[in-house]
Amino acid sequence: MIDDIYKRAKLLSQTCLKIALVLPVEIPMCNLMRGHLIERCTDMAIKAKGLMVTQNPDFFLKKLGDAKESCDGCQYWLELIAEEKYLDSTIINPILEESVAISNLFAQAIRKIKPSY
Numbered sequence: 001m002i003d004d005i006y007k008r009a010k011l012l013s014q015t016c017l018k019i020a021l022v023l024p025v026e027i028p029m030c031n032l033m034r035g036h037l038i039e040r041c042t043d044m045a046i047k048a049k050g051l052m053v054t055q056n057p058d059f060f061l062k063k064l065g066d067a068k069e070s071c072d073g074c075q076y077w078l079e080l081i082a083e084e085k086y087l088d089s090t091i092i093n094p095i096l097e098e099s100v101a102i103s104n105l106f107a108q109a110i111r112k113i114k115p116s117y
Contacts (some may be wrong), residue, residue, distance in 0.1 A: 005105050006048045009071070012102055013045035015061055016074055023086055028084055039076040044070035046100075061113050068106035075099040 020037045023030040047067035049061065078096045081087055 004111070005102065005109065006045075006052055007103070008098070008102050009067070010045045012071075012074070012095070012098055013041040014043035015090070015098075016078070019081070019095065023081070027086065029084070033077055033081060033086070037074065037081075039068050040070050040073035041078060042050065044074055046073035057113060061110065064106055064110050064113070068103055070107060070109065071099060071103045075103060076098070 015038055020034045020041075023034050025031065044067055047063055047070055051067065055063070056061050075096065078092060078099055082089060082096055084090045
């Protein structure tokens with residue numbers, strides 16, 4: 001399961017980096033979004049990669065939570081891009097849906113380790 005989450009998080013990160021590169025440069029808000037999206041998507045993939053190393057349960061749970069938070073941040077910036085219509089919805093909506101799905105996978109993994117979460 002963790003291997004699948006990492007592969008999907010990495011692919012989402014790569015896709016978000018490409019999205020960031022095609023945001024209109026003449027719109028100041030897009031420049032702000034670009035920086036935050038790049039920061040969040042790379043952070044998410046790096047934290048997901050950290051899950052691949054065997055760790056104690058508490059550290060693993062913290063890393064899962066951090067990765068989910070970064071994924072949620074990525075999702076937030078994708079939502080803003082979609083709402084402001086900076087990119088066509090046929091491009092952004094599937095990426096946004098994948099972001100939601102990956103966030104849900106992180107949450108499921110957290111609940112498996114700590115059911116009260």
